Amino acid sequence: MAEKKYDVVIIGAGPGGMTTALYASRANLKVVMLDRGSFGGNLNNTASIVNYSGFKDIQGPELAEKMYQGATQFGAEYAYGTVTKIEADGQQKKVTTDMGDTFIAPVVVIATGSDHRKLGVPGEEEFSGRGVSYCAVCDGAFFKGKHLVVVGGGDSAVEEGIYLTQFASKVTVVVRRDVLRAQPMLQDEAEKNEKMEFVFNTNVTEILGDDVKVTGVKTHNNKTGEDGKISAAGAFIYVGTVPMTAPFKGLGVLDDQGWVKTDNEMKTSIPGIFAIGDVRETPLRQIATAVGDGAIAGQEVYQYIKGLN
Numbered sequence: 001m002a003e004k005k006y007d008v009v010i011i012g013a014g015p016g017g018m019t020t021a022l023y024a025s026r027a028n029l030k031v032v033m034l035d036r037g038s039f040g041g042n043l044n045n046t047a048s049i050v051n052y053s054g055f056k057d058i059q060g061p062e063l064a065e066k067m068y069q070g071a072t073q074f075g076a077e078y079a080y081g082t083v084t085k086i087e088a089d090g091q092q093k094k095v096t097t098d099m100g101d102t103f104i105a106p107v108v109v110i111a112t113g114s115d116h117r118k119l120g121v122p123g124e125e126e127f128s129g130r131g132v133s134y135c136a137v138c139d140g141a142f143f144k145g146k147h148l149v150v151v152g153g154g155d156s157a158v159e160e161g162i163y164l165t166q167f168a169s170k171v172t173v174v175v176r177r178d179v180l181r182a183q184p185m186l187q188d189e190a191e192k193n194e195k196m197e198f199v200f201n202t203n204v205t206e207i208l209g210d211d212v213k214v215t216g217v218k219t220h221n222n223k224t225g226e227d228g229k230i231s232a233a234g235a236f237i238y239v240g241t242v243p244m245t246a247p248f249k250g251l252g253v254l255d256d257q258g259w260v261k262t263d264n265e266m267k268t269s270i271p272g273i274f275a276i277g278d279v280r281e282t283p284l285r286q287i288a289t290a291v292g293d294g295a296i297a298g299q300e301v302y303q304y305i306k307g308l309n
Contacts, residue, residue, distance in 0.1 A: 148233060
């Protein structure tokens, strides 16, 4: 088992984590970013970004690469692994990963983000990867000329539904409310798209399939009580997010929904443990807010370590 010492261990290498790494390493701190996948996080699953300042339109993986170059220019390192445990013993924190590595540092920044919320209906788990998807960019191209169902009514559902129309013959968006919650610009674009249709006041109650793949979904109209069925080759689900905080439950820094509680300086209730971005209890989860959190954390991390000396 390898044991490595740093000034700052950042758990997560998404936009927030990479920004923290940039600020902290620029302050001459020894920094490592840990991630269970490729740097960039959910940026790698995003086709087109049009609401990040400085870019009229940029592909998610391209922005991830630019951010990584910025994050590592002052010496910050990147390491692969899933964090399984954090131990806080006074000033020193110990972070353990499933790769058998242990990272020791006075500061830990939690930047693990959030994951897709599951519908929790029959067939969802069974057909995951066989027609059930949570990523249009990843899987949309497999459904050329097919009818697809998108579940959800927020920004992600509508935006990914629009993206899917370049492959699908038709995209039916199933919305449990009577209106969309997506921003007006996205709604206007979707309503003008001839391949998109919307079914309101409706819940998906089951994912249907044969021995190989998804064949459709069962529905329930929550206003009329009528049950129905929509035939489709795939179901793309966008019904919110849940925090990626399982390894941190024993720390006492989470609220009752699992989000990390912080103050405006990104500090948790444990000195030396910070949290940023989508994992935090915050009213908005966007690239811009994660980057802003990361900048604040990077500065506060430096001030904290300076105060220890």
